[in-house]
Amino acid sequence: TREKMRIRICYNAAPTINNPVFVVAIYRSDGTVANQVISSKDGLSIPSISGRGYVDVIYDPLLIGEGDYVFSAGIFKYVDLLSREECPSYCIHDRRYLLKIKQPHNIRLSLGIVNQDVRWEVGNEV
Numbered sequence: 591t592r593e594k595m596r597i598r599i600c601y602n603a604a605p606t607i608n609n610p611v612f613v614v615a616i617y618r619s620d621g622t623v624a625n626q627v628i629s630s631k632d633g634l635s636i637p638s639i640s641g642r643g644y645v646d647v648i649y650d651p652l653l654i655g656e657g658d659y660v661f662s663a664g665i666f667k668y669v670d671l672l673s674r675e676e677c678p679s680y681c682i683h684d685r686r687y688l689l690k691i692k693q694p695h696n697i698r699l700s701l702g703i704v705n706q707d708v709r710w711e712v713g714n715e716v
Contacts, residue, residue: 591651591652591653591654591655591656591691591692591693591694591701591705592652592694592705593651593652594648594649595648595649595650595652596646596648597614597646597647597649597661597663598644598645598646598647599612599614599644599645599647599663600642600643600644601639601642601643601644601645601665601681602641602642603639603640603641603643603680604640604641606638606639606640607638607665607680608637608638609635609636609637609638609667610636610638610639610665610666610667610680611628611629611630611665611667611668611669611677612628612629612634612636612645612647612663612664612665613626613627613628613662613663613665613666613669614626614627614647614662614663615627615661615662616654616659616660616661616689617659617660617661617662617685618657618659619657619658619659619660624654624659624703627647628669628671629645630668630669631669631671652691653704653705653706653707654691654703654704654705655691655693655701655702655703656691656692656693656700657690657691658688658689658690659688659689659690659691660685660686660687660688660689661685661687661689662682662684662685662686663683663687664679664680664681664682664684665679665680665681665682666678666679666680667679667680
């Protein structure tokens with residue numbers, strides 16, 4: 591946790607795929623979604639992919655806390671943020687990759703499942 595992590599989604603698209611949406615979802619061992627990133631939601635527009643290539647998702651820093659996780663990666667035709675239904679996909683590797691996140695060796699106390707950045711302020715009056 592708190593370090594840079596890169597997830598690379600490699601593809602070999604034939605025929606050409608127009609406007610693909612890349613998704614990575616990280617799940618806790620109980621199935622709860624710890625994090626989900628969606629390329630179109632994050633402003634990445636890919637007009638088309640053809641042949642071999644890759645898309646990297648970079649967490650810098652990774653704020654997910656210590657624990658055992660599993661993650662999925664997929665390429666979708668589109669993602670509808672207003673629907674709970676899974677959108678049509680080209681390829682999904684559903685919960686196929688294990689991920690173990692550890693805290694720094696000098697921290698033994700559990701800091702929770704999110705290692706959130708905060709700002710502290712101190713004052714004299716309420």
